[in-house]
Amino acid sequence: MNAPTLPTSLVENPRLDRWIRFLPDRTVRIATGKVEIGQGVVTALGQIAADELDVPLERVVVLSGDTAEGPDEMYTTSSLSIEMSGGSIRLVCAEVRAKALDRAALRLNCSPQDLSVVDGRFLQNGADSGQDYWTIASEIDFSQAPTGAAATKPVAAYKVVGQSVPRLDLPAKVTGAAFVHDVLPDGVLHARMLRQPNPGAALQSLDEAAIRRAAQGELEILRDANFVAFVSPVEGVAQSAAAAAPAHATWSNARRIEPPQQEAAWLKGQASIDRTIGAAPAGSPTKRPFQITVSRPYIAHASMGPSCALAELKEGHLTVWSHGQGMHPLRRNLAAVLGLPVEAITARHLHGAGCYGHNGADDAALDAALIARRLPGRCIRLQWRREEEFGFEPVGPAMLVTLHVDLDERGRPADWTTEIFSATHVQRPGMGSGYLLAAEALAEPPPEVKPTDPPEERGGGGTRNAVPLYDVPAHRILHHLVVRPPVRTSALRGLGALPNVFAIESLMDELAARAGEDPVAYRLSILSEPRARRLVADVARRANWSARGPAGTGKGLGLGFARYKNRAAYAAVVASVTVQESVRVDHVWALADAGLVVNPDGARNQLEGGVVQALSWTLKEQVRFDESGIASCDWQSYPILRFSELPEIEAELVDGAGNPSLGVGECTVGPTAAAVGNAVAHALGVRIHDMPLTRDRIMAALLKA
Amino acid sequence: MTIDLTVNGERRQIDAPVTTSLLEVLRNQLGLFGTRYGCGLEQCGSCMVLVDGEPVYSCSREAGTVAGRSVTTIEGLGRVDSLHPLQLAFLDEQAGQCGYCLSGIVISAKALLDRTPNPSRADIVQALDKHLCRCGAHQRILRAVERAANTMRNGRTA
Structure with a gap:
């Protein structure tokens, strides 16, 4: 018999005890490398374990993001946790259940087939055998590698998976302390940063006396080249110092940003790494060419809670508590900057505010670690300020997307080229082409690296969802990875999916109009994938699409559809809007096919959240620059x-229970933006191609029309 | 400087400069971490507390100005084993994702329901519009406040 193909997570963490332990209080601890970022993953993974082991969810404790005891599963990204970590936990639990029953059968001198499991207790032909996981656990060798050989349960046997179990972490969050921000050990020192304005900027002078006057209290100022931190036993003192500091610091080699760099249009013509992916260039000249260009600006993650971390160096061992999306990669990245072996560092995840991608969390952890190294034996609590989070987190890159199509005689795309201009979508250290922020400020900053984007096998970055799911005889991508964007860019929920889906679905409506066909009917005529067809037709019915009125009345109904990464969950969205001077979205219908859903209410919560966030991006959001950097540093200049x-x-x-689970967290963002774009075009009778769809752009579009 | 105030029904004495923010006093001196730092600019609502029943941004409120007054934080509404109907309703509706904004929102909802036991959807939207939620749990949050209003009214008449 061939060995089954194991998920990457199990190959890379080949010990059962990295995944599962039976604890003396009759609980079972399941460990995952994925972390809770408000998406409910800890609860869902617990549900998977409970079913596979036949224990109630109350007996499952989930350890998440812990380098000392848990598995390394890289970052919590790309809507992969249920597929990757859930798939691994399911196999591990099935295997441990089988091993435990084998051992129990030996003890009881019976066949494993005579045994069943209820609440973790083993029943022999239905009667309590006196054995359970906890009596047997010591006989199982948990240092063994998982083989993946044990049969997992059929879907029909699930009792907990598929139920809308309440989130395990939510009670703490509506009653009190719940976040890394809320950990305050005795003797803790509060720290704040003065940030290097840009990599390469050099601190020329710092008026420490003036900063101390502003701080009004016990204050330590730590300097290391262009790294400056303020440390105090009193939080307000460190805060006052940091708030005053920029006015008392002078820098050389500060960058200058020109106003056009704020817009996506600037990307075209910049130095870039160019690739062609997909079909060979079209051989014959185009017969019926059509093209459309759309754009999205730089977008902030805009987490509600500015980043925070704790760090403590004790007897040569550094412990860091962080709300980053991957503790094992964070540990490796800290080790590289600090020049420590990874074994000298423990990174532990604690909850933070929602991040929606790569924000300041990991950078704050390095800040805290660098300070802790200077003050051994003291626990350091490093808190970013609001303007620091907006001003120094990596932002979602601007994108400019042009679709060039050649139509057949029926007005369907016969040849399609997607041309993308974008900076990198991933600068996660160790995974993408970037560094932890403070590394740039140290005496020996890391060398500049060639930017990369996630490969298409992992869903791509700028190219994410660039390939339409529609039936297109020939499709290719021209990807221009712009190498020097004006600000640091990295992963924002969905990466390139939002602008690419916005472009594809805008094109669909334009082509339907040219063909004189209804947009839904037009789509269905070139969409043969059965799950996709079902979803588009179903969401249109729910939104009463057949009653859609004529264009240009000020009322609009628009649809957007995509399958996230062309391999995760499918989502179809209809939006109805009223447009006068600005856009008012009245109603959104979102429908998704995510295969087997572990926690339906949790998944719906993710769909809704994706809709709201995408509405906010599409209607309102753009990071603003001034000559020195990001200028939209509060909620007034960056409204959501x-x-x-x-x-x-x-x-x-x-x-979708007949199909495997598909990641759901990011599937609605592209379709929602597209649905709003199409609804606004329907309401106005003229299309706005550039996000956000602001009042100024509506006025300009109406004047042009 | 000593400041006397009532927090969640208990008399407390704080030793801090009068200009210290109420947020810092609540969190770092009294260990009430449910009140959260979001912006320090009265723009997001994560730090909302009640001062004599009125919602107040604690991030920019100097502790000296609440001397002799009564402050209520999320911990004063209820604990995990003794939840306030609002907290219960937020859990029943699973009204939240990351949860960072929730304690401030629950506090504003408390002020609303104390004043307006039978609020319309528009009343709730108006009371919560000063709060930001980045995860997009808004619709669930509105439902949770409506649910709590129902529970509390029925509780009173029962």
Whole structure:
């Protein structure tokens, strides 16, 4: 018999005890490298373990993001946790259950087939055998590698998976302390940073006396080349020092940003790494060419809680507590900067505010570690300020997307080229082409690296969702990876999916109009994938699409569809809007097919959240620059969608239990943006191609029309 | 400087400069971490507390100005084993994702329901519009406040 192909997570963490332990209090601890970022993954992974082991969820404790005891599963990204970590935990639990029953059968002198498991207790032909996981655990060798050979349960046997179990972490969050921000050991020192304005900038002078006057209290100022930290037993003192510091520091070699660099249009013509992916160049000259260009600006993650971390160096061992998305990669990255072996560092995840991608979390951890190294034996609590989070986190890159198509005689795309201009979507250290921020400020900054984007096998970055799911005889991508964007860019929920889906779905509506066909009917005529067809037709029915009125009335109905990464969950979204001077989204219908759903309410919560966030991006958001860097550093200059702007949202999942689980966290963002774009075009009778769809752009579009 | 105030029904004495933010006093001196730092600019609502029943941004409120007054934080509403109907309703509706904004929102909702036991959807939106939520749990949050209003009204009439 051939050995089964194991998930990467199990290959890379080949010991059962990295995944599962039976604890003396009759609980079972399941460990995962994926972390809770508000998406409910800890609860969902617990559900998978509970079913596979036949223990109630109350007996499952989930250890998440711990380099000392848990598995390395890289970062919590790309809507992969249920597929990757969930798939691994399912196999591990099935294997441990089988091993435990084998051992119990030996003790009881019976066949494993005579045994069943209820609440972790082993029943022999239905009667309590006196044995359970906890009596047997000592006889199992947990240092063994998982083989993946044990049969997992059939879907029909699931009792906990598929149930809308309440989130395990939410009670703490509505009652008190719940986050890394809320950990305050005795004797803790509070720290704040003065940030190097840009890599390469050099600190010329720092008026420490003036900063001390502003701080009004016990203050230590730590300097290491261009790294400056303020440390105090009193948080307000460190905060006051940091707030005053920029005015008392002078820098040389500061960058200068020109106003056009703020816009996606600037990307075209910049130095780039160019690739062609997909079909060979079209041989014959185009017969019926059509093209459309759309753009998205730089977008902030705009986490509600500025980044925070704790660090302590004790007897040569550094412990860091962080809300980053991957503790094992963080440990490796810290080791590289600090010149320590990885074994000298423990990184532990604690919850933070939602991040939606690569924000300041990991950078704050390095800040804290660098300070802790200077002050051994003291626990350091490093808190970024609001303007620091907005001003120094990596932002989602601007994108310019042009679709060039050649149409057949029926107005369907016969040849299609997607041309993309974008900076990198991933500068996660160790995975993408970037560094932890403070490394740039040290005496020996790391060398400049050639930017990279995630490969297409992992869903791509700028190319994410660039290949339409529609039936297109020939499709190719021209990818221009712009090498020197004006600011640091990295992963934002969905990466390139939002602009690419916005482009594809805008094109679909334009082509339908040219063909004189209804947009839904046009799509269905070139969409043969059965799950996709079902979803588009179903969401249109729910939104009463057949009653859609004529264009240009000020009321619009638009649809957007995509399968995230062309391999995760499918989502179809319809938006109805009213456009006068600005856009009011009245109603959103979102429908997803995510295969087997572990926690339906949790998945719906993710669909809804994706809708709201994408509405906010599409209607309101753009990071603003001034000559020195990011200038939109508070919620007034970077407004997001508010309660008073919220539409009615109906988000549902179709029954997909016959298919494997598909990541759901990012699937609605592209379709939502596209649905709004199409609804606004329907309302106005003229299309706006550039996000955000602001009042100024509506006025300009109306004047042009 | 000594500041006397009432926090969650208990008399407390704080030794801090009067200009210290109420947020810092609550978190770092009294260990009440449910009140959160979000912006320090009265723009997001993560730090909302009640001062004599009125919602107040604690991030920019100097502790000296609440001397002799009564402050209520999320911990004063209820604990995990004794939840306030609002907290219960937020859990029943699973109204949150990351949860960072929730304690401030629950505090503003408390002030609303104390004043307006039977609020319309528009009343709730107006009361919460000063709060930001980045995860997009808005619709669930609105439902949770409506649910809590129902529970609390029925509780009173029962």
